[in-house]
Amino acid sequence: MKLQQSYKKSLQKFLQCENIFxxxxxxxxxxxxxxxxxxxxxxEVILPAYTCVVVPNAIIYLGATPVxxxxxxxxxxxxxxxxxxAITDRTKVIxxxxxxxLSSNLEKINSLAQQHNIYTIEDCTHGFGGFYQxxxxxxxxxxxFFSTQWNKPFSTGIGGFVITKIASNLQLEKPKYxxxxxxNLSLKTLYFVKRYLINEFTYWPLVKLYRLLSKYNxxxxxxxxxxxxxxxxxxxxxxxxxxxxxKEGLRNLKTLAEVMKVRKQNAKYYSELLKKFDKHHVAxxxxxxxxxxxxxxxxxxxxxxxxLAEKNRIELGDWFISPLHPIxxxxxPWQFDAKLxxxxxxxxxxxxxxxxxxxxxxKVLAFVEDNINIIV
Ligand SMILES: Cc1ncc(COP(=O)(O)O)c(C=O)c1O
Numbered sequence: 122m123k124l125q126q127s128y129k130k131s132l133q134k135f136l137q138c139e140n141i142f143x144x145x146x147x148x149x150x151x152x153x154x155x156x157x158x159x160x161x162x163x164x165e166v167i168l169p170a171y172t173c174v175v176v177p178n179a180i181i182y183l184g185a186t187p188v189x190x191x192x193x194x195x196x197x198x199x200x201x202x203x204x205x206x207a208i209t210d211r212t213k214v215i216x217x218x219x220x221x222x223l224s225s226n227l228e229k230i231n232s233l234a235q236q237h238n239i240y241t242i243e244d245c246t247h248g249f250g251g252f253y254q255x256x257x258x259x260x261x262x263x264x265x266f267f268s269t270q271w272n273k274p275f276s277t278g279i280g281g282f283v284i285t286k287i288a289s290n291l292q293l294e295k296p297k298y299x300x301x302x303x304x305n306l307s308l309k310t311l312y313f314v315k316r317y318l319i320n321e322f323t324y325w326p327l328v329k330l331y332r333l334l335s336k337y338n339x340x341x342x343x344x345x346x347x348x349x350x351x352x353x354x355x356x357x358x359x360x361x362x363x364x365x366x367x368k369e370g371l372r373n374l375k376t377l378a379e380v381m382k383v384r385k386q387n388a389k390y391y392s393e394l395l396k397k398f399d400k401h402h403v404a405x406x407x408x409x410x411x412x413x414x415x416x417x418x419x420x421x422x423x424x425x426x427x428x429l430a431e432k433n434r435i436e437l438g439d440w441f442i443s444p445l446h447p448i449x450x451x452x453x454p455w456q457f458d459a460k461l462x463x464x465x466x467x468x469x470x471x472x473x474x475x476x477x478x479x480x481x482x483x484k485v486l487a488f489v490e491d492n493i494n495i496i497v
Pocket of ligand 1: 147148149172173175176218244246247267268269280281
């Protein structure tokens with residue numbers, strides 16, 4: 122408990138907020154927020170048509186309907202011009218997202234929400250460490266949820282938390298389940314592997330092994346077994362946070378400021394290079410505030426690009442390879458019709474994420490330049 126309190130205090134200081142609640146994963150935090158907003162069958166929740174499948178799942182677990190809005194190719198976030206048309210008298214919440222660390226147009230979203238008396242939630246799972254209008258991400262909506270899963274701005278392996286605005290008066294329920302001894306031991310083993318066994322030679326084989334083992338529930342994964350391929354809530358879903366996670370979080374928070382600085386600088390290098398070759402790049406005006414967890418680019422042939430990167434030992438990301446990542450194929454269980462969201466569909470077929478935290482950025486820049494003809 123002591124570790125959890127210290128972790129909470131560090132997060133409060135970093136995010137300049139008071140109300141903070143810890144959960145086993147970010148998605149569990151979203152579910153808790155929706156519950157506190159009393160979302161139920163028949164309600165509609167608006168969200169970007171380019172997200173992780175666990176987001177519509179949390180809505181569906183409560184019997185509500187996800188209503189998607191296509192994204193804009195320049196921001197990778199909800200196209201603000203298409204938002205109002207999605208609002209009906211059943212809409213209860215708008216979820217906006219910091220995709221890759223890029224913030225949404227929160228003034229416009231909040232002003233529409235106020236006009237229609239709708240709650241807003243910010244999905245800050247990619248956005249911890251970034252700022253919007255001079256304030257840390259997560260401050261502009263009624264509530265925000267964050268993820269500290271692997272590859273997030275800072276990691277506890279698996280983990281998440283929620284912040285709520287005091288004025289929103291949201292009462293979050295306490296999680297029903299607590300992490301088990303086995304959960305804690307599994308996490309500690311994974312922390313050990315990540316810290317001592319991963320290097321540029323072992324990264325790809327170990328990531329592939331981890332993904333395979335977690336698919337069959339043989340190690341603690343971000344999503345257990347059938348969780349993401351179904352809309353059914355897994356057993357023990359509504360789970361709290363453990364002291365092993367808090368300890369790891371406290372450790373990794375210490376290096377965050379330095380990591381954020383490196384990320385922003387590396388993102389600038391990518392933009393300069395892409396601009397030089399007249400390629401699609403993140404707009405300059407998006408630079409000041411954002412966290413740049415990843416730097417998204419669009420490529421003509423993703424398999425080819427990813428294979429070349431693997432051969433060159435460059436760790437590229439593949440978020441989001443589907444509008445509802447990582448589901449490939451039939452999205453109807455999530456009430457998603459890809460034809461209605463052409464931008465999200467195109468982007469999810471062509472996007473690759475460049476790493477923003479490599480020590481050796483020159484190697485990645487050289488790789489990008491060598492393969493510039495594959496880039497859109
Ligand atoms: C956009 C988005 N929202 C929500 C989540 C869920 O976070 P967690 O894995 O901590 O539940 C993710 C996970 O990566 C995500 O990418």
